[in-house]
Amino acid sequence: MVKPDTFQAINAFTGEPIIGSFPIQGKDDVDAACMHAHKIAREYRYTSSEQRAQLLDTIAEKLLLRTDEIAARAHLETALPLARLNGEMGRTANQLRLFASVLRQGHWHRAIVDTPDPQRQPLAKPDIRQQHIALGPVAVFGASNFPLAFSTAGGDTASALAAGCPVIVKGHSAHPGTSELVAQCIQQALSECELPQAVFTLLQGNKRELGTSLVSHPLVQAVGFTGSVSGGRALFDLAQQRPIPIPFYGELGAINPTFIFPNALNDYQSLAEQFVQSMTLGCGQFCTKPGVVFVVDDANSSAFIETAQHLISQHNGHVLLTPSIRDAYCQHTQLRAKDAGLLHSRNQNISEGVASTLFVTDSQAWRNNPQWEEEIFGPQSMIVLCRDIDDMQALSEQLAGSLTATIHADSKDYPQVTRLLARLEEMAGRIVFNGWPTGVEVSYAMIHGGPYPASTHAASTSVGASAIERWLRPVAYQSLPEALLPPALSSSNPLSVPTLVDGKTWMVKG
Amino acid sequence: MVKPDTFQAINAFTGEPIIGSFPIQGKDDVDAACMHAHKIAREYRYTSSEQRAQLLDTIAEKLLLRTDEIAARAHLETALPLARLNGEMGRTANQLRLFASVLRQGHWHRAIVDTPDPQRQPLAKPDIRQQHIALGPVAVFGASNFPLAFSTAGGDTASALAAGCPVIVKGHSAHPGTSELVAQCIQQALSECELPQAVFTLLQGNKRELGTSLVSHPLVQAVGFTGSVSGGRALFDLAQQRPIPIPFYGELGAINPTFIFPNALNDYQSLAEQFVQSMTLGCGQFCTKPGVVFVVDDANSSAFIETAQHLISQHNGHVLLTPSIRDAYCQHTQLRAKDAGLLHSRNQNISEGVASTLFVTDSQAWRNNPQWEEEIFGPQSMIVLCRDIDDMQALSEQLAGSLTATIHADSKDYPQVTRLLARLEEMAGRIVFNGWPTGVEVSYAMIHGGPYPASTHAASTSVGASAIERWLRPVAYQSLPEALLPPALSSSNPLSVPTLVDGKTWMVKG
Structure with a gap:
């Protein structure tokens, strides 16, 4: 019996409580x-x-x-x-x-x-x-x-x-x-x-x-x-x-849009493999999962979609983190599958765990269904077929804030990529080029955040x-004698703190 | 006649409209x-x-x-x-x-x-x-x-x-x-x-x-x-x-507390002059006006108060920025003058403009009247007599956020000043030592802000x-080719932007 005012952990594989309790x-x-x-x-x-x-x-x-x-x-x-x-x-x-x-x-x-x-x-x-x-x-x-x-x-x-x-x-x-x-x-x-x-x-x-x-x-x-x-x-x-x-x-929340320029899609086979791997990494439970991919509607993009759907169809079922995440995933993917304007969706039933879901639509339907911008947590994504690069750019202008935005392009695309970059900077915390957004490097220059709803504090x-x-705020000290200055601001700089002096040089001494 | 959907400026001296109108x-x-x-x-x-x-x-x-x-x-x-x-x-x-x-x-x-x-x-x-x-x-x-x-x-x-x-x-x-x-x-x-x-x-x-x-x-x-x-x-x-x-x-809003240690008050004459000048600068309509001064109750602090009151009594009336600011000032100072616990208040009537107001009280009454922490906009301040330095420190622990906090002290006071400083950092954006908070230097190290209500964004x-x-937010760029990098991040650094490389050195080249 479980003590009052305690709860038990749940085995994510079986849904059964694990022995032991927590207050x-x-x-x-x-x-x-x-x-x-x-x-x-x-x-x-x-x-x-x-x-x-x-x-x-x-x-x-x-x-x-x-x-x-x-x-x-x-x-x-x-x-x-x-x-x-x-x-x-x-x-x-x-x-x-x-x-x-x-x-x-x-x-x-x-x-x-x-x-x-x-x-x-x-x-x-x-x-x-x-x-x-x-x-x-x-x-x-x-x-x-x-x-x-x-x-x-x-x-x-x-x-x-x-x-x-x-x-x-x-x-x-x-x-x-x-x-x-x-x-x-x-x-x-x-x-x-x-x-x-x-x-x-x-x-x-x-x-x-x-x-x-x-x-x-x-x-x-x-x-x-x-x-x-x-x-x-x-x-x-x-x-x-x-x-x-x-x-x-x-x-x-973030849907981490990915934009694939036509010249990059010459290598559709490899891109489809990378895409499916990224969208299903951690069973799609990454906040940087690519939740929407914009491509120009042509033969290569059709081949990209076909390859991605084939790869997904070979997946085993995914066991999600919790029963409530699984329920929400199933409910939202099933609801979305009924929306008008979807060209294809793949969401096979798998007895153990949940199936990956890939929707395909076109830019007009995307415009008509603003609810598709809502993140579905789990192994789901959507591919949007655009009429041309101008259409892709126009869609980018309407996107909500996101943790990341990704571009796949060849050097021949650079003039148009430059225009898209200017927009993506405005809506994402991180721009990824010829890569995928999942996997966040822990380093000095990394940003994991972005305009709302990616973050409440862009x-x-x-x-x-x-x-x-x-976790910090600035304090200014006016005319404090040396004896009272915090060590980081002392003129002898015992901590060798890099210091901006009179706006001109970063000084490290001590 | 004034056109509809327009308004007129008011002459702050006369309260009369100035010719001309604005939409x-x-x-x-x-x-x-x-x-x-x-x-x-x-x-x-x-x-x-x-x-x-x-x-x-x-x-x-x-x-x-x-x-x-x-x-x-x-x-x-x-x-x-x-x-x-x-x-x-x-x-x-x-x-x-x-x-x-x-x-x-x-x-x-x-x-x-x-x-x-x-x-x-x-x-x-x-x-x-x-x-x-x-x-x-x-x-x-x-x-x-x-x-x-x-x-x-x-x-x-x-x-x-x-x-x-x-x-x-x-x-x-x-x-x-x-x-x-x-x-x-x-x-x-x-x-x-x-x-x-x-x-x-x-x-x-x-x-x-x-x-x-x-x-x-x-x-x-x-x-x-x-x-x-x-x-x-x-x-x-x-x-x-x-x-x-x-x-x-x-x-x-901010009341910009000032703490005067006993040894600093040996020079009470000069401190009183500086204080009255600071509290009445711009007719007390500075956001950094010293709105409360904490002193230890002794002979020097009595002399400080007496001198300040004498100086204030010689002032001409102040013409405030607008009729509504004048009304609010008069109303709030008159209301406060009726509060129980004030030892002295000075608020003489002056036919032109408003009088400066100086209240004096003790630490117990200050504790009993939390409403005194509310800023009164205009030439008003309050002096609080503390039992000793521990009493002064204890009061500092309860203060709300402020733009500034000021300390007057002699080197003999430094051990106790160090303790107070640790508290004042937590509640103010700028610490002023042996000076006054009015007058905000426009420079690299200045902070004009602080914990709420000084600022909504400390x-x-x-x-x-x-x-x-x-007005800025960060963006990270992952694997962007040189041709697409923003100029400030280009490897050739054409703008000579100071750059933190691998967390170690600030580099300026180009």
Whole structure:
């Protein structure tokens, strides 16, 4: 029998509960976690970059030591293959280590110094220095589709801990066991680094109240979220309606349009293989899945479609992350298959798991069916036949914001690609050329975000070194004596922080 | 007789209408302005940094040529002294030129390059490059208290034009004549620089509909606002409730707390003079006015208060910007004077204009009257007598967000100042040491913003070089061939853009 106020993890393969239970936490637990985090927030903000870098390295180490155990548990809870989960653990550790590097390099302070000029007329010019500081305790929502890399010790947790913010994670209810194992690694790392346990708290539960209490709590200073448009928008609204609104970094939904120029389609066989692989990667449960492909209607595009449909027909069924994701996938693909204007759809029934679904339509029908821009989570995509390149460009002008936009083209297409690029910059956070959007490199230049609904905060990224900025805000210090200046702004620059001096040079000394 | 659908400017000295009228614009005008701005937004975004720098320099030149005429008109409409308005014009020109420099230096692109590694295992590392691009058409609300520097060609307009965003200004209804003269200068500069007129539009009016239509318009991508908490919050809410929410950079209200340590008060005479000058600068109509001063109750602080009250008693009356600002000032100071817990208040009647008001209270009464944290716009401040430095620190822990926080201290106070600094960083955008918060340097390191209600977006500044960032968002480019890369990211770096390469070095070449 399951204890009251607890819930059980579900085996994603069988739909049956897994032995063991987890507390259903709520408002009181949120309150306690926030109070504890608030109490140590200033102490944690004042740790050195090196201390926090060591914490991140230690978490990575602890996680890698338990990869087999954690991946096995995540496999049961998500049905994602072990090889993928092992890879995701590597990626999670890399993320933590990237932010350790970011801390040691020091650009994150964004140090700026304006030197004084006491002789300036009519008024003396003061000494002004700027750095970025941590916001305070923040909330992070685990995502169902990346139980490691976008969850308990995922990108948002890593960047927030790097920034100097205590983190309260709301674990995703689809993989509570995974979350608990990962949280143990973080807690061990905090002990080993002699940092307060309240720097990190995992809250678990399967009730709405947990998330809404967290977003509404007056001591929470910002929120990182990855999930659906409806759930994410509701929490965004809550965050903005607080007496003191806070930044809500929500990654909500994206269809990641792909544009294939006619010359690129000469190689339709290889492109179709790549496309089908990308749209079905992780059973189509990637936020960067190519959800729509625009091609010009010609013989090559017909061959591309035929090849893609053939490849898909050979697939085994996909076991999706949770029963509710499976139900939503089946319902939405079946509903869409009944829409007028579809030329073909493929959605065979497979007894185990769900089938991949590929719709084909033309540009006129696409225009008539704005609901097709809504993301369907799972192994589904749509190919849109355009009359010509102008038609493709015209469709691009109407697209909503997306995480990515992809172009396949040959050098003969460049003049027209240039025009399309100018539009795609406006609607996507990342432009991919002659590649596919799935697979997000964890690096310095990466942007994983984009105009709404891809993100509720288009100027921010949840992947890559710049992600640390979402947890920081700038402070200027006017005429502070050396003895009182923060170390990152001290004239002797003991930390060798790259510094913009009088707007002209980036100086690293010390 | 005044034509229908027009309004007149008011002489701030007499309260009488000034000859001439201005259109009351509304929803249709917003629609037309947004359509025109949207139509040329891509073209303007693609102008070179040098073209936009020349535009900004040309606007500054045109404004300076008409300083006498514009200052004379602003003097009538605002009652601000001519000397101040001449100074403000210089500052406005400096802001425009600062952003011209920012454009030529190129840090604003925030260029980042990750070099590829085709040999990496298990997956090749792609070439990824990041730059920041303009958001598109933006709306800027003119402020009443800075008819030049925070208005039609003010900081937000300068930074948005620099970023590459077309700007639609809602002129403040308290100085429509000034707004129109300034707009003419911008329009002339656009002609001279051969840029589309739709890059800049001034909309005028005295009805709420104008502002709400602008913030709600689907083609507007961001809003800059300086004004009251009530008006600003209503527009912020509107911006967040749109189907596609947009950034709303609102500067709403601040009381700019000042903390004077006992050792600094040995020089109480000079501090009292500086304080009274700062709180009454521009008749107390500065957003950085020191609205509360915390001192430890001792003989020196009594002398400080006595001196300040004496200085204030010698002031002439202040003519405030508008009749409604005067009425609000009188009403709020009179109401507050009736609150229990005030030890002294000074608010003598002066036939012409309003009197300066200085309240004195103790820390217990301050705790009992949270409404005293609300900003009163005008020449008013409050001194709070604390039991000791711990009491002062405890009060600081409860303060709401503010644009600035100021400390006066002697080197003997530094250990306690360090503790206070750690708190003030959390609640203010700028810390001022042994100075006063009024007077905001326009430079690289300046931050004019801060936690709510100082700003609705604590990570952003409305003054200083970093202000350009509010109108930009990042885009990552994956595997783009050289021929298609934006000039700022090209490997040959023809623009000599400072670039972070593989997270390690800032490179300027070309």
